[in-house]
Amino acid sequence: xxxxxxxxxxxxxxxxxxxxxxxxxxxxxxxxxxxxxxxxxxxxxxxxxxxxxxxxxxxxxxxxxxxxxxxxxxxxxxxxxxxxxxxxxxxxxxxxxxxxxxxxxxxxxxxxxxxxxxxxxxxxxxxxxxxxxxxxxxxxxxxxxxxxxxxxxxxxxxxxxxxxxxxxxxxxxxxxxxxxxxxxxxxxxxxxxxxxxxxxxxxxxxxxxxxxxxxxxxxxxxxxxxxxxxxxxxxxxxxxxxxxxxxxxxxxxxxxxxxxxxxxxxxxxxxxxxxxxxxxxxxxxxxxxxxxxxxxxxxxxxxxxxxxxxxxxxxxxxxxxxxxxxxxxxxxxxxxxxxxxxxxxxxxxxxxxxxxxxxxxxxxxxxxxxxxxxxxxxxxxxxxxxxxxxxxxxxxxxxxxxxxxxxxxxxxxxxxxxxxxxxxxxxxxxxxxxxxxxxxxxxxxxxxxxxxxxxxxxxxxxxxxxxxxxxxxxxxxxxxxxxxxxxxxxxxxxxxxxxxxxxxxxxxxxxxxxxxxxxxxxxxxxxxxxxxxxxxxxxxxxxxxxxxxxxxxxxxxxxxxxxxxxxxxxxxxxxxxxxxxxxxxxxxxxxxxxxxxxxxxxxxxxxxxxxxxxx
Amino acid sequence: xxxxxxxxxxxxxxxxxxxxxxxxxxxxxxxxxxxxxxxxxxxxxxxxxxxxxxxxxxxxxxxxxxxxxxxxxxxxxxxxxxx
Numbered sequence: 001x002x003x004x005x006x007x008x009x010x011x012x013x014x015x016x017x018x019x020x021x022x023x024x025x026x027x028x029x030x031x032x033x034x035x036x037x038x039x040x041x042x043x044x045x046x047x048x049x050x051x052x053x054x055x056x057x058x059x060x061x062x063x064x065x066x067x068x069x070x071x072x073x074x075x076x077x078x079x080x081x082x083x084x085x086x087x088x089x090x091x092x093x094x095x096x097x098x099x100x101x102x103x104x105x106x107x108x109x110x111x112x113x114x115x116x117x118x119x120x121x122x123x124x125x126x127x128x129x130x131x132x133x134x135x136x137x138x139x140x141x142x143x144x145x146x147x148x149x150x151x152x153x154x155x156x157x158x159x160x161x162x163x164x165x166x167x168x169x170x171x172x173x174x175x176x177x178x179x180x181x182x183x184x185x186x187x188x189x190x191x192x193x194x195x196x197x198x199x200x201x202x203x204x205x206x207x208x209x210x211x212x213x214x215x216x217x218x219x220x221x222x223x224x225x226x227x228x229x230x231x232x233x234x235x236x237x238x239x240x241x242x243x244x245x246x247x248x249x250x251x252x253x254x255x256x257x258x259x260x261x262x263x264x265x266x267x268x269x270x271x272x273x274x275x276x277x278x279x280x281x282x283x284x285x286x287x288x289x290x291x292x293x294x295x296x297x298x299x300x301x302x303x304x305x306x307x308x309x310x311x312x313x314x315x316x317x318x319x320x321x322x323x324x325x326x327x328x329x330x331x332x333x334x335x336x337x338x339x340x341x342x343x344x345x346x347x348x349x350x351x352x353x354x355x356x357x358x359x360x361x362x363x364x365x366x367x368x369x370x371x372x373x374x375x376x377x378x379x380x381x382x383x384x385x386x387x388x389x390x391x392x393x394x395x396x397x398x399x400x401x402x403x404x405x406x407x408x409x410x411x412x413x414x415x416x417x418x419x420x421x422x423x424x425x426x427x428x429x430x431x432x433x434x435x436x437x438x439x440x441x442x443x444x445x446x447x448x449x450x451x452x453x454x455x456x457x458x459x460x461x462x463x464x465x466x467x468x469x470x471x472x473x474x475x476x477x478x479x480x481x482x483x484x485x486x487x488x489x490x491x492x493x494x495x496x497x498x499x500x501x502x503x504x505x506x507x508x509x510x511x512x513x514x515x516x517x518x519x520x521x522x523x524x525x526x527x528x529x530x531x532x533x534x535x536x537x538x539x540x541x542x543x544x545x546x547x548x549x550x551x552x553x554x555x556x557x558x559x560x561x562x563x564x565x566x567x568x569x570x571x572x573x574x575x576x577x578x579x580x581x582x583x584x585x586x587x588x589x590x591x592x593x594x595x596x597x598x599x600x601x602x603x604x605x606x607x608x609x610x611x612x613x614x615x
Numbered sequence: 616x617x618x619x620x621x622x623x624x625x626x627x628x629x630x631x632x633x634x635x636x637x638x639x640x641x642x643x644x645x646x647x648x649x650x651x652x653x654x655x656x657x658x659x660x661x662x663x664x665x666x667x668x669x670x671x672x673x674x675x676x677x678x679x680x681x682x683x684x685x686x687x688x689x690x691x692x693x694x695x696x697x698x
Contacts, residue, residue, distance in 0.1 A: 232664070232694035241624050243697030248623050248637070252690050253670045270636055275623060330697045468698060475665065475696050480672065514696045578670040 002064025002211065002507075002528035003027055004107045008128055010121055012195050013054060013113030017121070017128040022107050028531050029614065032063035034090045035505035035545040037079040037108055041088070042548065044110075047555035051083035051187075052169060052194040054114035060101065060160070060200065061109075063507020064529050067102030067208040067296075068217070071225045072509035074099045074296025082186035083194075084171040084364065084418050085437040085461040087553045091174070091188045092465070092504055093160075094295030094303075095181030100158035103204025115196040120148065120161075124203045133198040137167065140357045141176040148201045161199035162189045163358030168408040169193050170416035172364035172439075180326025180356045181295065186438060186460050189359045216527035224512075224520050225299050231515035233477070238302040238511065239292050243330035244274035246442075246470075247338075253474060253483065254577015255447030256334065257440065259341045259392045260370035261433050261566075264444045264574045268343025272333050276345055277304070283311050288345060290324045300511060304328060306349055314350035314399045326356050331464075334442035335366025340373055340398055347395035351402040358406035364418055367439035369401055371419040371431050380426050386411045430567050436461035436558065445569045445586070447579035448473050450481075450489040453589045456563045457493065459549035465510060467496030477514055484578060486585035490593035498542035505545060544613040547597075547605050551615065560603040563590055616643050618683055620652060621690040626663075629656045643683070650679040652689060665692040 005022045023040075030036040037059040049055045058080040065073040076098030082089030101109070104125050111121075118133040136144050145159040159177065166173040166189030173189030174182040183189075211217045228234040237245065250256045251269035258266040270276060277289040286307065293303035306327025308315055315321045328336075328348055332355070336348045355362040369390075375381040376390040383389050387410045390397040404412025414422055419439055423432035433440045438461025445452030450469035455462040464470070469492055473483035481488060499518055503510045506521060518538050525533040553562075569584045594601060598609035605615070618641045622630050630639050643652070653663050666673050667690045673681055683689065 232661075233696045237624065237693060237695040238697075241695060245624050245692075245695040246697035248621075248690075249665065249692060249695065249697075252621075252667055252688075253672075275627065275637060465698065471696065474672075476672075477696065480674065511696075511698060 002068060002208070003032065004102060004105050006106055008106045008109045008123070010109060010111050010128070010130070011113050012111060012115040012119070012130070012197060015115070015130050017130065019126070029541070030545060031502065031505040031541055032107065033061050033066070033075065033077045033505045033507050034079065034092070035501060035541065037061035037077060038088060038090060038545065038549060040108070040110065041079050041081070042552045045081065047552055048557065049081060051081045051086065051191060054195070056081050056191060058111045058188065058191050058195065059108055062098050062102050062107055063505055065524060066507030067099040068211065068221070068528060069297065070221050070508060070524050071228055071299045072295065072297060072512050073507055074298065075507050075509055076101060077504065078175050078183040078188040080188055080191045081556070082188065082460065083169070083190045084187040086556055087436050087460055087558060088549050089186035089188055089460055090504070091183035091185045093175070093177055093181050093183040094298070094509060095178030096296045097158045097160050097177035097202065098507065099296040100202040100204050102208050103206055104202050105204065105206050109200065111195060111197060114194065118196045118198050120199040120201060121197070122152070122201045125206060136198045138164065140164065141359050142179060142357050144199050145179060148199060152201070154203060157201050157203050159199055159201045161359070162192045163406070164408060165358045165360045165406055165416065166190055166193035168416065170360060170405065171418045172361040172416070174359040174361050176356060176359045182356070182359070182361070184361045185363065185463060211528050212530050213527040217524065220523040220527045224516065224524055227520055228299050228512060228515050234300045234512065234515040238300050238514070241274040242292065242302045242304045244277060244304065244328060244333055246330045247273035247333060248275065249474065250443060253447060254574060254579045255444040255483070256338050257433070257442065257444045258338045260339065260374045260431065261440070261444065261568055262374070263576070264447055264579060265576050266338040266341070266343070269338060271343045272337040272345050272348055277306065277328065281309055283309050288349060289327060295509070298509065300509070302511060308349045308353070309346045312346040312350070314347055321350065321353050325353055328352050331442050332362040332366070335363045336398060339366050339370040341392035342395050342398050343393070344395035347399055350399055354402045354406045360406060363441055364439040365402070365405060365415070367433055368415050368419040368422060369398060371423050371433070372401070372415060373397070374431055375423070375426055375428065380428060433566055433568070434462055435565065436562050438462045443470055444574070444579070445565055445584040446574040446582050447577065448483040449486050449585055449589070450483070450492055452565055452569065452584040452586045453489055453493045453593060456565055456586055456590065457593060459546070459553055466500060467493045468500070468510070469493060469496055471514065478517065484582060486589050490589050490596045493593060494596050497546050498539060501542040501545040502538050505541070540613065544615060547609065547613050547615055550605060554604065563603060616645050616647065616683065616685045617641070618643050618647070618652070619688040621688065622658070623690065623692045624695055625693055626658060626691060629658045647683050648679060649673060649681045649683065649689060652683070653678070653691070658691065662693045663691050664694045
């Protein structure tokens with residue numbers, strides 16, 4: 001089987017680490033990673049628990065394909081009740097940490113309680129212990145990782161940690177692993193900080209044993225890798241240009257949210273695009289992009305490694321930022337750039353570096369800056385309050401506010417609460433571009449109607465990765481649909497949501513779905529895992545996970561009214577581009593979506609649906 | 616007839632040298648189709664994956680007959696994706 005069959009339970013209050021067997025019945029019903037960890041979390045916490053209290057738990061979890069030779073099989077998730085949203089949070093990360101957890105012999109680590117002092121967890125195969133982290137508290141993710149490796153004299157240790165943002169309980173703080181990969185969304189890093197848990201350091205030398213049908217697994221993974229290699233998107237487009245290639249695409253179709261969603265096209269999109277990252281700079285003759293990079297076991301390699309212009313105002317006399325490091329992905333470039341009207345590629349990279357260094361979600365952070373800039377332009381916020389002039393387009397303001405938020409200084413503390421709380425505090429809740437308190441990603445719901453429904457119904461608050469209908473509505477994967485209409489979108493969103501839950505729970509990257517369907521994943525799971533993993537079962541598991549998350553949120557207090565978009569997207573038509581004159585058709589799509597899901601008109605799974613899914 | 620012709624990602628090499636970034640402005644006879652612009656610039660058909668006129672997707676079957684109009688913007692990408 002792909003599972004290690006073993007869980008590490010860490011009680012931070014008591015300072016104990018204990019091993020327990022994985023619940024194999026739940027593994028059969030929820031697969032792994034996102035699905036299985038969510039099942040554990042939901043079974044163990046009160047849905048109404050304060051996310052930053054010791055009573056909340058946090059789970060780091062792998063899937064059955066994590067650590068195997070399946071392409072992209074390096075993923076792990078951090079599951080908890082999210083402080084940004086109050087909803088279930090499940091943040092997924094690549095890099096090498098997830099595979100290392102499996103190599104050490106663990107399917108997941110459950111953290112409960114709160115340590116009386118800062119600690120980090122050190123795991124070396126079966127041995128697990130909490131160690132003092134007083135010397136790490138106050139350090140960045142980068143310093144923490146380096147310090148732990150030096151302390152243990154082992155460069156092969158894999159580390160996940162929080163930076164100062166997580167320590168300060170910034171509500172969109174990340175958990176960062178391998179320097180620039182992150183479990184990024186919903187503030188899982190703040191939960192880790194609330195528990196006084198600075199880092200998790202792993203060393204595993206066991207490999208992944210017990211693959212059910214080893215020869216069959218070899219054949220299935222090889223065949224699936226060929227599909228990725230032969231596909232023009234995963235074999236050529238993503239490795240060369242990364243996700244950033246979408247900047248010009250989404251701008252061209254008029255769905256690039258700009259200046260806090262006031263506009264849908266950004267005049268400087270080309271300056272912050274993948275193509276711009278390839279261009280040689282006038283200042284030093286070098287391009288910002290250095291190379292691409294891959295996570296564990298990945299045969300796509302979409303990651304960006306970039307080098308900032310050493311002469312740029314943001315890094316003068318700051319050599320610590322001059323080296324090659326994690327580069328801009330599309331979401332970060334959008335949130336730090338178009339969302340604020342900033343067209344300075346080097347300033348965006350600087351802000352991106354700080355987000356990686358101190359563990360902040362650049363999407364929620366950048367989108368919150370967009371709200372701050374709008375409030376500033378309205379005169380609601382002043383330079384005296386913010387500490388800097390902050391009009392739309394100011395690279396100086398972006399850079400300074402990133403520093404202030406990452407370091408917990410001045411107005412940065414308020415930015416660290418996210419746009420919902422900030423806009424409410426200053427009397428303009430309508431300017432927060434959020435669903436369930438989480439900021440939108442990089443697609444405007446007026447120009448890509450399916451994404452509006454995706455955001456409104458996402459169980460972790462606004463998110464593009466829960467059902468990436470952009471694939472169909474814009475890119476034609478697997479079939480092209482019209483982004484400007486609502487017809488067919490409820491069914492499309494449901495299909496994407498259920499399938500994505502399976503990809504996430506298997507321990508593989510959702511980007512494989514640009515080339516793979518579940519039919520490509522199924523033979524890999526069937527060969528790796530004991531039991532029946534037919535297509536019918538996988539479809540059922542995906543739908544079961546989605547409904548389980550929904551039930552948790554409803555028990556936490558969410559209702560139909562929370563499946564909605566901000567008024568701007570429903571009442572202010574797009575000004576330019578193909579969607580000119582359009583608003584989101586969310587009110588039409590929601591009832592159709594509930595019906596497609598087998599939910600009541602109030603959005604509650606019916607008894608028949610609950611029974612059919614075995615919930 | 617004026618046309619803003621845009622090629623992105625790996626297709627940029629098919630633009631004439633007078634391009635500005637990813638864009639070149641063309642002066643074309645009336646009646647020019649999408650397909651003819653693609654062929655004139657020797658963009659391989661399999662690479663002309665995402666074809667937009669004024670931001671709207673034009674399916675492959677419609678490209679040979681789709682006549683461009685004055686001040687249209689034609690943008691083309693190879694197969695790409697993001698997240």
